[in-house]
Amino acid sequence: MKPSPDSPAVLLDDVHKRFGGVPALTGLSLRVPRGSITVLLGPNGAGKTTAIRLITGALPADTGTVATFGLSPETDGEEVRRRCGVVSAKPALYDRVSGWDNLRYAAALYGIARGDVDTRIAQAAVHFDIHHALDQVVGGYSTGMKTRLALARAVIHRPELLLFDEPTSGLDPESAHAVLGLIRQMTGDGTTVIMCTHLLVEAEGLADQVVILDDGTNLLEGSQRDLVRRYFPDVIVRFEAEEPSGLDLLSPVGCVRAYSREGAVATVELDTLAVLPDLVDTLVRRGVRLTRVEPHEPSLEELYFRVRSIHRGAGAISPAPAFSAAR
Numbered sequence: 434m435k436p437s438p439d440s441p442a443v444l445l446d447d448v449h450k451r452f453g454g455v456p457a458l459t460g461l462s463l464r465v466p467r468g469s470i471t472v473l474l475g476p477n478g479a480g481k482t483t484a485i486r487l488i489t490g491a492l493p494a495d496t497g498t499v500a501t502f503g504l505s506p507e508t509d510g511e512e513v514r515r516r517c518g519v520v521s522a523k524p525a526l527y528d529r530v531s532g533w534d535n536l537r538y539a540a541a542l543y544g545i546a547r548g549d550v551d552t553r554i555a556q557a558a559v560h561f562d563i564h565h566a567l568d569q570v571v572g573g574y575s576t577g578m579k580t581r582l583a584l585a586r587a588v589i590h591r592p593e594l595l596l597f598d599e600p601t602s603g604l605d606p607e608s609a610h611a612v613l614g615l616i617r618q619m620t621g622d623g624t625t626v627i628m629c630t631h632l633l634v635e636a637e638g639l640a641d642q643v644v645i646l647d648d649g650t651n652l653l654e655g656s657q658r659d660l661v662r663r664y665f666p667d668v669i670v671r672f673e674a675e676e677p678s679g680l681d682l683l684s685p686v687g688c689v690r691a692y693s694r695e696g697a698v699a700t701v702e703l704d705t706l707a708v709l710p711d712l713v714d715t716l717v718r719r720g721v722r723l724t725r726v727e728p729h730e731p732s733l734e735e736l737y738f739r740v741r742s743i744h745r746g747a748g749a750i751s752p753a754p755a756f757s758a759a760r
Contacts, residue, residue, distance in 0.1 A: 440503045442467045442594055442625040443488055448497035450483055450649075457483040459649035461497075465642070467593075470616070470626040472636040474737060475646035481629035484646075485596050488627070489517050502593065515543065518587030522599035524579065528572035532563060532582050535571055536589060543590035557585035561615065577608035584615065595619060597628040601635060613639060633734045643733065645740055652744045657733055664739050665731045667691070667702040670709060673725035674716070682719055683712060700729070 443465035450458040458480045465471045473481045486492040487499050490506030490513055499506055506513045527535050536554045545553055558564040561581040566574065571582065580600065587595060597616065601609035613635060620626055630636060636643060637657075644654040653660060667690055672680050680699035684692040689712075691702040703709065706728060713726060 440500075441465055442469075442502060443627065444498070444500040445484065445487070446498040448484075448487065448499060449495045450480075450487065450492065451495055456649055458487075458494075461646070461650050463644060463651060463654065465625060465627060467625050468620060468623045469641040470620055470628065470639060471642040471644060472640035473627065473629045473644050473646055474631070474633065474636060474733075476631055479631075479646040480649040481631075481646060482598050483649075485519070485598050485627065485629060488594075488596065489514055489519060515590070516592055517594045517596060518590070518592035519596045520580070520583045520587045520598070520600050522602040524583035524586075526571050526579055526582060526586075529570065531568055532558070532571055532574070533567040535582060536567075536586055539586045540589055545590060553589050554585075557589050560588075561585045562611075576603045577605065577611075580604060580608070580612060584612070588619070592624070594625045594627070597626065599630055600628065601630075601632070609635075633732075633737055637733045643736075645737060647741060647744065652740055657736070660740075661731050661736055664736055664743075667704065668706045669729040669731065670701045670703060670706075671725065671727045671729050672699040672701065672716075672723065673697050675722040675724060679716065679719070679721035682716060682721065686712065686715070688712070 441464050443463065445461055445463040448458050448461045449456070461480060461484060463471075463484070473484065475481055483492065487494055488501055488506065490501075490510035493507050501513045502516060504513050527538070533554060536557065537550060540550045540553060554567070555564065558567050561584050563578060563581045563585060566578060571579065574582065584600075595616075600616070601612055604612065616626060616628065617639060628635075628640075640657060642654060643657050643660060645652045655663075672683070674680050674697075677694065677697045677699070680694060681692075683689055683699065683701055688703060688708040689701055690704060693700050701712075703712075709726070709728075713723065716723060
């Protein structure tokens with residue numbers, strides 16, 4: 434049966450995978466919408482790389498369902514891999530030949546027509562800014578240049594799904610920023626992206642969907658905004674004043690659900706932002722000279738550690754430590 438065009442790009446349902454006696458995935462379920470960026474977050478050993486390998490059919494699942502574009506990677510592996518592009522943390526390149534020859538070989542593997550190869554290589558090289566180095570031997574490339582070459586190789590056959598496993602590993606900050614920007618550009622033409630990382634800053638503002646993995650299963654998934662609203666239901670506001678101790682007047686106020694102060698910064702949790710003008714007025718009337726009043730949107734870092742804390746049975750963490758981690 435032909436897969437529906439409305440089906441998700443990737444669907445995993447209660448997937449288990451063991452290596453020897455060691456579980457790598459333990460009931461992982463995942464749904465990746467087409468044309469989106471899904472970021473898999475988690476510590477080393479959480480199961481991110483194993484999930485990527487199952488999606489392309491490089492590994493079979495022990496139990497559960499894996500579907501890529503509605504196809505089984507185990508039985509339709511050739512078709513699935515033709516529609517995918519993969520960039521690993523340490524991409525295997527041919528160091529003794531030129532960048533051009535690396536891309537030409539990839540084009541041959543993907544069955545690109547000979548008359549189109551040179552055009553495809555040139556387009557990919559320009560897109561990833563390696564056109565000036567294509568004639569150089571890859572062994573002389575920097576780490577950033579090798580990553581860009583791996584990206585060009587992954588898209589030369591114009592795949593519908595791109596899978597990145599720690600794509601900025603070993604890159605300097607400028608190169609990492611450039612690579613993440615290129616990943617965002619790739620979804621502009623409807624390409625679906627799945628990216629694995631343990632660096633929270635990489636996913637901040639990039640992911641359409643965040644999936645937090647731990648011990649081989651997903652703790653939760655959704656957009657960052659929706660997940661923040663779920664785990665931080667109260668409005669959070671930060672205050673600063675010329676005399677910080679004056680901010681402690683907020684602690685006993687009835688509409689304040691939680692109050693903490695670390696040095697000059699007071700953090701307040703409120704039921705609603707509508708009471709903020711009254712709080713400011715109260716402080717000003719009491720002679721507190723405010724220098725900062727700022728509603729706070731919890732970062733992905735704060736969300737990540739709160740979720741892991743809750744799911745590991747530690748209970749919800751208090752506001753103060755989370756805020757201090759983000760400053």
